[in-house]
Amino acid sequence: xxxxxxxxxxxxxxxxxxxxxxxxxxxxxxxxxxxxxRIPYNRWLDMFLTFxxxxxxxxxxxxxxxxxxxxxxxxxxxxxxxxxxxxxxxIERIVVxxxxx
Numbered sequence: 001x002x003x004x005x006x007x008x009x010x011x012x013x014x015x016x017x018x019x020x021x022x023x024x025x026x027x028x029x030x031x032x033x034x035x036x037x038r039i040p041y042n043r044w045l046d047m048f049l050t051f052x053x054x055x056x057x058x059x060x061x062x063x064x065x066x067x068x069x070x071x072x073x074x075x076x077x078x079x080x081x082x083x084x085x086x087x088x089x090x091i092e093r094i095v096v097x098x099x100x101x
Contacts, residue, residue: 013100020092023056024085030056031081060084 029052039045063083069076 010100013096016099017092017096020088020095023059024088026052027056027060027081027085027088030060034078063087 033049033052039049060080063080064078067079067083069078069080
């Protein structure tokens with residue numbers, strides 16, 4: 001059995017880019033969670049949703065302090081996930097190109 005590790009800078013840059021994309025997907029899941037009503041209790045689903053909330057909320061709270069939700073009648077629109085995803089795309093381009101050289 002052979003063990004293959006990331007030995008090139010391109011491999012490491014690819015891993016970092018993939019991790020950022022996974023985090024963006026988690027933010028999209030967080031957005032969908034805010035649109036859906038409370039889902040009936042299921043232990044595994046609750047663990048997953050709690051994980052998503054605990055992983056994404058600290059990053060989103062940075063943008064929520066800068067840009068509070070926009071009030072529209074009885075509801076509000078939270079634009080912080082949009083700004084956070086945009087910033088993550090910029091960071092991904094900069095970091096991956098810096099690692100890849």
